[in-house]
Amino acid sequence: MSSELDSLYQEIILDHYKNPHHQGLRDPFEAEVHHVNPTCGDEITLRVHLVDGAEGPVVQDVSYDSVGCSISQASTSVMTDLVIGKPLDEALSVHEEFLTLMQGKGKVEPDEDVLEDGIAFAGVAKFPARIKCALLAWMAWKDATTQTLEARDG
Amino acid sequence: MSSELDSLYQEIILDHYKNPHHQGLRDPFEAEVHHVNPTCGDEITLRVHLVDGAEGPVVQDVSYDSVGCSISQASTSVMTDLVIGKPLDEALSVHEEFLTLMQGKGKVEPDEDVLEDGIAFAGVAKFPARIKCALLAWMAWKDATTQTLEARDG
Amino acid sequence: MEGLLPQLEVVRKDFPILTRTTPDGSPLVYLDSANTSQKPQCVIDAMVDHLERHNANVARAMHLLGAEATEAFEGGRDKVAAFLGAPSRDEVVLTKNASEALNLLANTLAWPGVHQVGAGDVVVTTEMEHHSNIVPWQLLTQRTGAELQWFGITDDGLLDLSRIDELLTERTKVVTLTWVSNMLGTVNPVAEIPRRAHEVGALVFVDASQAAPQLPIDLAAMPVEERPDALVFTGHKTVGPTGIGVLWARADLLEALPPFLGGGEMIETVRMERSTYASAPYKFEAGTPPIVEAVGLGAALEYLSDLGMESVERHERTITAYALEGLQSVPGLRVLGPTDAAGRGGAIAFELDGVHPHDIAQVLDSRGVAVRAGHHCARPAHERFGVQSSTRMSSYLYTTPAEIDALVEGLEYTRSYFTLG
Amino acid sequence: MEGLLPQLEVVRKDFPILTRTTPDGSPLVYLDSANTSQKPQCVIDAMVDHLERHNANVARAMHLLGAEATEAFEGGRDKVAAFLGAPSRDEVVLTKNASEALNLLANTLAWPGVHQVGAGDVVVTTEMEHHSNIVPWQLLTQRTGAELQWFGITDDGLLDLSRIDELLTERTKVVTLTWVSNMLGTVNPVAEIPRRAHEVGALVFVDASQAAPQLPIDLAAMPVEERPDALVFTGHKTVGPTGIGVLWARADLLEALPPFLGGGEMIETVRMERSTYASAPYKFEAGTPPIVEAVGLGAALEYLSDLGMESVERHERTITAYALEGLQSVPGLRVLGPTDAAGRGGAIAFELDGVHPHDIAQVLDSRGVAVRAGHHCARPAHERFGVQSSTRMSSYLYTTPAEIDALVEGLEYTRSYFTLG
Ligand SMILES: Cc1ncc(COP(=O)(O)O)c(C=O)c1O
Ligand SMILES: Cc1ncc(COP(=O)(O)O)c(C=O)c1O
Secondary structure (H helix, E strand, O other): OHHHHHHHOOHHHHHHHHOOOOEEOOOOOOEEEEEEOOOOOOEEEEEEEEEEEOOEEEEEEEEEEEEOOHHHHHHHHHHHHHHOOOEHHHHHHHHHHHHHHHOOOOOOOOOHHHHHHHHHHHHHHHOHHHHHHHHHHHHHHHHHHHHHHHHHHO | OHHHHHHHOOHHHHHHHHOOOOEEOOOOOOEEEEEEOOOOOOEEEEEEEEEEEOOEEEEEEEEEEEEOOHHHHHHHHHHHHHHOOOEHHHHHHHHHHHHHHHOOOOOOOOOHHHHHHHHHHHHHHHOHHHHHHHHHHHHHHHHHHHHHHHHHHO | OOOOOOOHHHHHHOOHHHHOEOOOOOEOEEOEOOOOOOOOHHHHHHHHHHHHHHOOOOOOOOOHHHHHHHHHHHHHHHHHHHHHOOOOHHHEEEEOOHHHHHHHHHHHOOOOOOOOOOOOOEEEEEOOOOHHHOHHHHHHHHHHOOEEEEEEEOOOOOEEOOOHHHHOOOOEEEEEEEOEOOOOOEEOOOOHHHHHHHHOOOEEEEEOOOOOOOOOOOHHHOOHHHOOOEEEEEHHHOOOOOOOEEEEEOHHHHHHOOOOOOOOOOEEEEOOOOEEEOOOOHHHOOOOOOHHHHHHHHHHHHHHHHHOHHHHHHHHHHHHHHHHHHHHOOOOEEEEOOOOHHHEOOEEEEEEOOEOHHHHHHHHHHOOEEOEEEOOOOHHHHHHOOOOOEEEEEOOOOOOHHHHHHHHHHHHHHHHHHHHO | OOOOOOOHHHHHHOOHHHHOEOOOOOEOEEOEOOOOOOOOHHHHHHHHHHHHHHOOOOOOOOOHHHHHHHHHHHHHHHHHHHHHOOOOHHHEEEEOOHHHHHHHHHHHOOOOOOOOOOOOOEEEEEOOOOHHHOHHHHHHHHHHOOEEEEEEEOOOOOEEOOOHHHHOOOOEEEEEEEOEOOOOOEEOOOOHHHHHHHHOOOEEEEEOOOOOOOOOOOHHHOOHHHOOOEEEEEHHHOOOOOOOEEEEEOHHHHHHOOOOOOOOOOEEEEOOOOEEEOOOOHHHOOOOOOHHHHHHHHHHHHHHHHHOHHHHHHHHHHHHHHHHHHHHOOOOEEEEOOOOHHHEOOEEEEEEOOEOHHHHHHHHHHOOEEOEEEOOOOHHHHHHOOOOOEEEEEOOOOOOHHHHHHHHHHHHHHHHHHHHO
16 A cells, blocks of 8 residues: 555655755746646646747756645655756756656656656656656746747747 | 238227217316327317216317327317217226227237227227327316316316 | 444445555545545445446346346446435436536526526525535526525534524525535535425425435435435545436426436437437436446445445544544634534545645645645635635544544644744 | 458358347348448457446546546547548547547638638538437527538439539538438449539538448548548447447647547646647547547457458458349339449338338238338438338348348238238
């Protein structure tokens, strides 16, 4: 019983939950989005700040304000660690990798070099009801990023 | 097999079906109604002509135009035989009696003194899908009669 | 324990799913019955028998199976009418769920007819409704220019009647409210509100989705001025199948409302230019109705009546009292809604300090205890209490005191796992 | 006989009801499958297993049973998507029947949105539609001031395309038509009409209620300009249960339509003042969906796919050809609709001189042969042929040539009973 639970609630997840990184809403930002998990009401407001780097856009900052369960809060914190400071291309491929892990029904082997603390969510993929929790912030980030790029191009 | 069928398609019914009484739409009339059996599309247009008798209204004429199956056509013919010329009160109680017979699931013993040829429909009560056929004209007559009375009173 | 259903262990045997265990072998403790109830064997058997032996389409079929299926389907309607004490069986419209029944009412009021709702009219709902009794009225009022107003909730979780005179005026065309809250458990004054609303000429609709499973209902016995004009419930919460709901409405209201969905079965005559409609209830049942579902629902309501709704109610009250006591013994736990079982239904929503409802539900689930976490389709009521979501346990006629003990132990464990762990 | 399903007798064993007999012992000859189909054991078993072991509400439940029920329900949606070759599973909305799916389309087009239908706009249907594809459009056009027009029927029972240029103009906002007629059996040109209608910018909706049981459908394989914008069918005619229907519509159409029914599951956030909605398909699935029905429908469509829809189609054609031949051997019998099995579905409506359809159906029923009598929810098509009602036989994958023989013999007997007797 506890072992099943422990595979979900990894130490890393509980740590991020108790001490989330990059919390709060900060300026400057190009896009702000509000996402909701309609099943449970968990919510996140998230801002993205991109700057131009030598080889394309770089994720300068991601700031947020959110209410949610341990999984969604920890996932938000881990996500900011993983994308802030990265070239956008690289951040987007981390996003892809995380998505693949979550949709893998617990059968995908996570790559620690890419996902770092994110590998702790491998266990979540076995709990279909919680996958949405783990993805809430990632989806919000993707959405805000897309909006930022569209605003630039348009 | 045939005996079950024969209990439905009594000789009397088939006779009325082949040679329906009082057919056609006639003047004068006080109310004309159009009823439909939505299940199968059977239709009847029916007129009622009431006159005042010594002890209340008398059913002077019931005339009709209809399309329908053997049961509905025969039932219309029998109905006109039973109500035309009768004091309205008496006609209404024949109507009641016929209704009771039809809703009796084949367990009501018909009274030949009241229902005359109508007793042939006792078998129909055992065929739920056909009860509506047998009642189409009776319901139309009741409706037209009610409309006539309301127009008088109103 | 006094007040439980007699022979509770025998009753539990009627429900095959209650013998299920979790992957690691814990027995299932199902405390999510306000979400959906479990089904007794007799309901399943009735559906199987229908599908294996009597299946046909209804009304329009004249053959042996058609007659049997029609009798079975209309028999379901008769059983619903009997269960509600409906003045007439023709007042019972079978829908797909309670939500459709509420939308049927809201939707038909948008179109021309004596009850049409338009600009300047007011529709009144409450802050403790299920979303299915809020959103249809938002759509109606937004689309017609009418105004939506609502009763609030007191700090104790009761309907706040202090503004009743402002809410019920001659502008008020509709008052719609839940009999029993699916989140707070509150039992609302469903005699007083109809009486007051009828005085100003409003229609009153009652959402009995949580009441029908738990309380005896007898529409015919209600004084006319206190009887709602329409009442809805849903099959799957009364030990029946999904795919079927019930709208009861008084005959002349059904007659006065314009059609909702158009199609087969609801017509009298169809010409390309225009159609005429069948009379109620058929006018509101376009297309092939939920036939096997009506058979299942009929069996379900008979099952409940055989147990006796008074006994079911007493059982629910008893378990609810025991649960309220047990829950409040957990440190840091706060019950949302009335804490006295006497005037309350069996849904108990609560918060536990420092642990998110998802995480509570997850830990409980790992011990085989099934509860619901989230806003339970009652987000405004959550907002009223300043919480974003809650955990909800809900018992039913098959719930035992031991299952409540398992919940309380699970909550103690959750605390230790999360806040102290 | 060439073209029948291989192992037809084994297939028949899958359908428990086919072993039924009438009270006097005649075997059941079920020729009313266009009305509703019979159910194979695997469908019934899937539903029972769900109710006995996995029943819970979906989406909102986080516990073991909730996860299992959600997976089973969404698995049903996946199977529907696969059966239709839908470009995306999120384009599959589960309704209560085909009628609701058609009303969903007609109803949402009444309200503000890019596709809103209003005064001056034209909606085009056909004279051979089921009432469920006529009445919703009458309601829409009457309520919005738009105009309803329709394709007629040729003497041979085909869609009359001679007025197509008048019907499809830049005023035309919607064209809705049946793929296969439930009365005449006609198979309509469902590639040509969408192509032509799309040229004038109209939306095209296809009623596949009779097509889905009989023909392979592959939406993704259709050229975009010939693909309808939406397509509906109903569970109970594809060996699935009642209480479930399917609306497939392209993703951006679903996104553009305003909500239909409001309530639980279809929302994103609810505040008393206003709500935001979930994305498709959930936006159109208010309230508890047909869960056990989705499980049953999934099993049904898998059953059909396992047999192979090409084989089912071949079987239907073969039986239909044999039936057309047999029926036309009966003196005084006139088939309504195409008499060549090649381009036709399995419903065959006919008249028999001097005997009313009710009486035909009654005599046949006394011999265990189940057919339908009436207007089959296609009154305008009957009116077109100057008949008030007809008798209809309709075969399906379990129909044998011997059953057709029983029908033909029964018709001979009917003649003798009525016209000569
Ligand atoms: C062509 C056609 N369209 C629509 C329907 C309506 O289906 P349902 O009654 O399941 O809504 C039917 C069947 O009755 C049909 O044959
Ligand atoms: C109070 C209340 N009203 C309405 C509903 C909606 O019922 P359904 O989802 O079956 O339409 C529910 C249950 O979800 C409920 O608890």
